[in-house]
Amino acid sequence: MDELQEKFCQQFSDVLYLSLENSGALEEYLHHQKWIDANEKIVSLEKPGEGNMNVVVRVITDQQRFIVKQPRPWVNKYPQVAAPMNRVEVEATFYELIATYNKLKASTPNLIGYDAEQFLLALEDLGNGSDFTDLYQKGKSITREEISTLTVFISQLHQIRSSTVSVNVPANQAMKELNHEHIFNYPFLENNGFNLNDVQPGLQEVSLKYKRNEELKAKITRLGERYLAAGNTLLHGDYYPGSWLKTTSNIAIIDPEFAFLGDPEFDIGVMVAHLVMSEASSELVQQVLDEYNQPDGYDESLQCAYSGVEILRRIIGLAQLPLSLSLEEKRSLLTQATNWIQQY
Secondary structure (H helix, E strand, C coil): CCHHHHHHHHHCCCCCCCCCCCHHHHHHHHHHHCCCCCCCCEEEEECCCCCCCCEEEEEEECCCEEEEEECCCECCCCCCCECCCCHHHHHHHHHHHHCCCHHHHCCCCCEEEEECCCCEEEEECCCCCEECHHHHCCCCCCCHHHHHHHHHHHHHHCCCECCCCCCCCCCCHHHHHHHHHHHHHHHHCCCCCCCHHHCCCCHHHHHHHHHCCHHHHHHHHHHHHHHHCCCCEEECCCCCHHHEEECCCCEEECCCCCCEEECHHHHHHHHHHHHHHCCCCHHHHHHHHHHCCCCCCCCHHHHHHHHHHHHHHHHHCCCCCCCCCCHHHHHHHHHHHHHHHHCC
16 A cells, blocks of 8 residues: 555545455445445456546446546545545536436436445446547547537536526535636746646746736636636536547546536636647637527636636646647647637
8 A cells, every 4th residue: 555545544544445456345335335236246347547536446247337436635647736525525416416407417427326425426337438638639630510519518507507496516615726726826836846848848938928927817816716706507617528428329428526606608618728729620619609508698708718728727737638739839829828818
């Protein structure tokens, strides 16, 4: 057991430690929860993919297969970054909430069970799908049909508003504060300890133009304050290619642990930013904007500002993407992103 595992076990001594090596304890636990039958046995445990935030395990029994997720008190991909354990509650609540909306439910995994005491979530296994992060590679593209599917989902989700229905979703403030730090603050600190030249030679020097732009940073600070404030629209909160899953039958939306009530412009801003960074055509980006069903009061300039910040933080912040872009291409994107923010 490594130091991080020991830290987790000491802090949460009564919590089952989910791992690929803990099948015996997990089987006993699943029987106790009645998530598997009394005579059902685990055949194997698999890692279904790279979990950025949480530990994710595919459970294969002699009768079925499903997914079990559990957070740690840190981000799984970045153990040096602390993260709230209750994010799994938010995900469970999100799935419970949209279960009454048939079209949304059809595009998300079914919730099998949630155990608040063990911070464990069991979900339908959607099969050996793959996310859309290959879009960041040269020569990869998304289809018009896929754009439509993704835009329809987020349009329907944004119709769930506290002004029209009772939306009992946790405020998720701790996760918002975590996201806020890495979107609106950390990337713009000149001495944040993260050398961007380790990502791409010359990127650190390019970033200084933005880290030293006080007018730009002031606008980003105000935008961050808006992000932290309470809103009235249910958001996915992390609507980017890593949360879009291609399965054998459809496109599924996963990982809503950042969900909260906020500006719908944030979700669309993030979606557009990632299409731009993946070099999607302007026609495909416009298709999103044309097909998205804007709620009342929607502000397109706010959406552009959120897009701009997302591009900046992904290029000069900690949460790097596998972008296959030259330094000059990144420089051009940073300029475009800055213009969007300054026009808000």
